[in-house]
Structure formats: structure tokens, C-alpha cells
Amino acid sequence: MISVRNLTKRYESKEVVKNVTLNIEKGYITSFIGPNGAGKSTLLSMISRLMDVSEGEVTIDGITLKNWKSRELAKKISILRQSNNLNVKLTVRELVSFGRFPYSKGNLTESDERFVDQAIDYLKLKDIENSYINELSGGQKQRAYIAMVLAQDTEYILLDEPLNNLDMKHAVEIMKILRKIVDDLGKTVVLVIHDINFASCYSDKIVALQDGHIKYYDDTENIIDAQVLSEVFDMEFDVHHLGGKKICTYYQEGLCDCEVPGTPLTLLSKKVM
Template sequence: MSLTIKHISKKYAEKTILNDISLTIPKGKITSFIGPNGAGKSTLLAIISRLLQADSGEVRLDDTPISQIPNSEIAKRLSILKQSNHLDLRLTVEDLVAFGRFPYSKGRLTEIDRNYIERSLDYMDLQKMRHVFINELSGGQRQRAYIAMTLAQDTDYILLDEPLNNLDMKHSVQIMQVLRKLCDELGKTVVIVIHDINFASCYSDYIVALKNGCLVRQGEVGQIMQTAALQQIYGMQIPIHTIDENRIAVFFKN
């Protein structure tokens, strides 16, 4: 399977959000979208997932324009977790995770569906909270529940818009470890929008950098986690240190 973005552009009024973006998402890898606020990262992810329509260009999945794939089929191949999720319904964690199986079950859960639900609850360490209502959870717990729902959907492509929002250090690491495991053990392809470049460095295979709606850098971690590359992306000098074979950006010092 392949996911290819070709000449994607998007404007709101007269403001250019994305300008002629072309790239191919590596299969079975974690690709991180990085860049300053307003770079167009979330907009690009929304276009890839078909939540938003581009003004020009196309996204192709297995060489088929994604716009031509039926909704029922795309939901089995590509899942998206948006940056903000708001449900007014009174659902338990288990109910929410089960919703991820809807493309398959249509609301009638089978034993196979239940196995995926259990595995997703296990992955996100939510078994003890399975009967707790979503609106009773902390922000971090709620985020983990939404990610578990996305995992239960069992798609080849998993798109996550800032999945570490509202999470403490422990659960941020846990989520990145889970995403790494999904790639390494199950062959999933994961695309994330992420602000913490050190998490991107330690867990990603490939990094795509956007700035002012333009694609300014893309490549393997070692190609992007360099002072010159980060200077181009963020406009500041960021020294790089190697710790346990990980390239760490020291951006909190002058």
C-alpha cells in the first residue's frame, strides 16, 4: 500500500495555508509532521484523511484518488484522530472504544470486534477505566481513550493530530511506544502532527517539516535533526546532542 500527496494547495480567503505540497508517506513507518504554529500541518493531515478538501492536487491511496474511495471502505483503511474531540453523549470508555469497530460491526459487535476492543484497552492501559464515563476522565485519560478507539478501528494507516496534547510525560512516552509497536509488530503506517521535536526524533522514522504552508524539509530523522535544518524550520539556533543514539535538540538554552 502507498499513500501519496501530489501538489496539494489550500487557501482560506486570501491566505495560503498549503502551497503545492508533494510527498510520499513511507509504508510501515512513523512519519512526523513538524514545524511552527500555523505551518499547515493539521490542515494537511485533514486533507489526507478527507476531512477537508484541497483547492488543488490530490491524495492517492494505492494509486487510487482518495476522493474516489467509498466512505465505508476508507474507514477500514485509514483512521484519523483530530486535535479536539467533543462528545456530548454519555459514553463509557468501553463504549467509545467500541465505536472504533463501527465500520465493521455496524453496531452489532462480534467476537472479533470484542477482541480488538480488549486489545486496544490493554494497549492504552484503560482496563480499569473501561466503565468510567468519558466526561468523568481527566484530559489525558480522555485522550488515551480516543486513541484506543482509533486503534480499535484497525486500519493500515493511522493519522493522529497532536496525540500528546494534555498528556503528562509518562503517558506521552506510553503512546509513542504504542505507536512504535504498531509499526514494528503489526506493520501499521502512522502519521502524526507533533510539536515536541525530541519525541519526533526518538520515535519517528521519517520527518516532514512545514513552514508557512510550504514543505521545507523532509527525510529520515538524522537528516532533519541537524542544527542547520532546524534553523531553517524554526528560525533559531538549536544545538543537537546524541544521547543513547538518539539526536536530542537542546532548545531551552541560549
């Protein structure tokens, strides 16, 4: 379990994460949602030790985060940041192989190669594994970076907006893959996500942040609620039951002249979940 106690991040006098306490349970997909500036990415970065904390403490499986040796932590927890740019010329396979560095230090064994192959297959990158990263589309690059994280084979996988640059088809594929590795491999996935319907359809737990605080933290079923979401995002939501899932539509008066007042702005998600 990842345990967060009284976590605060402060830049001079401005607090962007404020006294956050929560337990992230093993074997689930936990999604961080909330408006821009709510502190989602900052909280994820502190949990992964990419960012120093101002106050509070994080423990992973009973060990305080600051006491983990870097190499051992890299075998326990992996993170994909929101923006990833490399200035070196690498193929997809070479990039994915970096995920094995905590184990091999660059000298890949047969076991390492199997993990690389598995990650490439999971992300459907086999046909472009020898292509250079700088030649790929944004969506292909994103899948390659996610494959690198999967190849790291950590118990905890942290992803900061993993659906960036992905079209609807590939976004659905990524969420299905994350669901599969949790259900089949027992991994624990924590992600920052903006699409409420993806969070609804694939998450087990949702942490709703607002202004650096946790506004709500509960099972997905209880968070995907019109009143809860309206409080978190300060806008109106409708929640519908479709195919056994809860699907959100949200409205903005005066955006367009529609035959039906309040025509939903997000209906595509209904067709792909």
C-alpha cells in the same frame, strides 16, 4: 503508499498549504513538524478527507481519495483530530467500540470485541473501561480516543497532536505504543507533533513544514540537525547524541539569569526517552 501531488488549501485569497507534494511510505512513523501556522494539521486533514482540497490530489494505495467509498476508506485510514468532544454519556469501552463501526455498524461481533479488548489493553485502560468519559482526566480521555483509533484496525493511522493533555509518563507510553504497532503490526503512522525530541526518538521520517510549504522531508537522522531545525523554526538549536538518540536543546537569550549562559529550556526529555 499515500501519495500527495500539488496539494493546496486556500481560504479566499489566503493559501495555508501551498503546492505540497510527497509520498508517505508504508510501515513507518512519519512526523509532521514545524511552527504554528505551518499547515501541518490542514495537510493531515486533507489527506484523511476531513477537509476538501482546493487544488491537487491525494491517492491511497493507488486509488484517488475522492473515489474511495466512505466505509471502505474508514477501514483503510483512521484519524484522531486535535480536539474531540462528545456531548453524550459514554463509557470508555463504548467509546473504543465506535472504532469498530465501519465493520459492525454498531452490532459488535466476537471479533470486534477482541479488537476493542486489545486496544483497551494497549492503552492501559482496563481498570477504567466502565468509567464515563466525562469523569476522566484530560490524559485519560486522550488515551481513550487513541484506543478507539487503534480498535478501528486501519493500515494507516493519522494523529493530530496525540500528546495533547498528556503528562510526560503517558506521552512516552503513547509514543512507545505507536512504535510497537508499526514494528510489530506493520501499521503506518502519520502524526503532527510539537515536541522535537519525541519526533527524534520515535519517528522514521520527518516532514518539516514552514509557511504552508515542505521545507525538508527526509529520514529523521537527517532532519534532526541544528542547521535544518534552525531554518525551520527560526531559532537556535543544539543537537546532542544521548543513548543512541539525537536530543535537541534550544535556547532563548535573556529569558532568565542562569549560571551557565544559554541554559537549555528542555532537558526533561533526556531523562525519559
